[in-house]
Amino acid sequence: MRISRRIFLKSGGVAMIGMTAMPAFLQRAIADTPAPNKKKLVVLFQRGAMDGLNVVVPFAEPNYYRLRPTIAIPQPKDGGAEAAIDLNGFFGLHPSLQPLEPLFHSGQLAIVQAVGSPDPSRSHFDAQDFMESGTPGKSSTNDGWLNRSLQEMPSPKASAFRAVAFGPYLPLTLRGSASAIAIPDLKQFRLFGNPQVTEGDFESMYASSVDQALHGVGQETFEAVDSLKKLDPDNYQPANGAQYPKSRFGKSLQEIAELIKADLGMEVAFLDSGGWDNHVNEGGVEGQLSNLLRDLGHGLAAFHQDMGDQMDDVVFVSMSEFGRTAHENGNRGTDHGHANCMFVMGGQVKGGHVYTKWPGMSDEQLYQNRDLAVTTDFRSVLGEIISKHLGTRDLSPVFPGFDNDPSKFLNILKS
DSSP states (O other): OOOOOHHHHHHHGGGGOOOOOOHHHHSSSSOOOOOOOOOOEEEEETOOOOOOHHEOTTOOOHHHHHOOOOTTTOOOGGOOOSSOOEEEOOOOOOOGGGGGHHHHHSSSSEEEEEEEOOOOOOOOHHHHHHHHHHHHOTTTTSSOHHHHHHHSSSOTTOOOSSSEEESSSGGGOOOSOOOOOESSTTOOSSSOTTOOOHHHHHHHHHOOOHHHHHHHHHHHHHHHHHHHHHHOGGOOOOGGOEEEEEEEHHHHHHHHHHHHHHHHHHOOOEEEEOOOOOOSOSSSSSSSSHHHHHHHHHHHHHHHHHHGGGGGGEEEEEEOOOBSSOOOOSSSOOBBOOOOEEEEETTTOOOOOOEEEOOOOOGGGGGTTTOOOOEEHHHHHHHHHHIIIOOOOOOTTTTTOOOOOOGSSSSOOOO
16 A cells, blocks of 8 residues: 555654564664653543533532532532532532542642633534634634644754654644644554555655655654653553553553653643533432543542652643533433533642632523633633743743733642
8 A cells, every 4th residue: 555645744643553563664763862851741631521510519509509409419518428528618529539639638639610611612523622722713723722832842852752642643732833643552553543554655755755844754753663662561560559540541641651751751741531421311429420530530649649759740731622501401411511620730730729710600690591601711721831831931822812911820830
């Protein structure tokens, strides 16, 4: 099979190859020279629209229980494992997130509530694109805010692992002119997912290319594969007794930890999780949402434990395209809403706080009479993180058209 340069360029950002049958030309690739160790950012996208009101529960808001008669999480005063975990007297964690309680109270975890995109779309696809591109309401953006933030910090000698997505495809947020790769599995790699691509096709295309963009993509692929040969994911042992959940999410977190510890020059990592679109039988203390949150809580706690002191250089942030309706529907679920919550975890986080301009949940306070209103733009949260943590100075190219004034930051991170 012959492959065109166009296909190669389009697919090059996610190009990887099987380690068990590595062609000789890749074995001859020049070893990767990692960039100096820098701060790390890990971004989680929860696809399907997480129900932030049952994740970070406003148990002191009486309207919460009025609007959710069968799926609301009981107040902490009702006691036991069947109640919300009190955070500050107003908000509580879903009980399935119990592993995160110590992180919150030790100042390692912060929460932003009533946060989201100002765009009113209730389409999963549009809303996800708007958040990944960082340009709400603008569907023509072809690159992502995370890639643009890297463009503002040029690093000519950066590692091929500077930006990594853990999955089979490069997400929109990492597409752009800054180099990024996708890794579906550290144990097994495929070139474009197509075993029919031959060594001669790939090597001759690389060697004969006079296109500098193509040459760069090929070299990054060589370096990435050569560096990954040095890892042994089968024998990786998490530190400090950490135990990751046996799920795709847990596996991705473990692989992120492994790459960070391998010091291959990774600066940003992206992973996603699905299943959050709970229109039917979402449940309260138990149910579909509870199962997802149990995986989330145990995964984040294990990652934090595994990283140990290195967590001081890592910030983890989560997001979802929009929240859910304030009122439960007739199927013990929730429908597409507006505001949501975000988690921010790491050594430089000013944790132990729920950052919010709480909009209230009375009928007249709800957005379009049905949803929790957005009072914090998600770009403000991300802008503070990439400014204070990654060191991106000019945020205007990262979030074009948005007034990301540092004086308006929530001050979730230490200066």
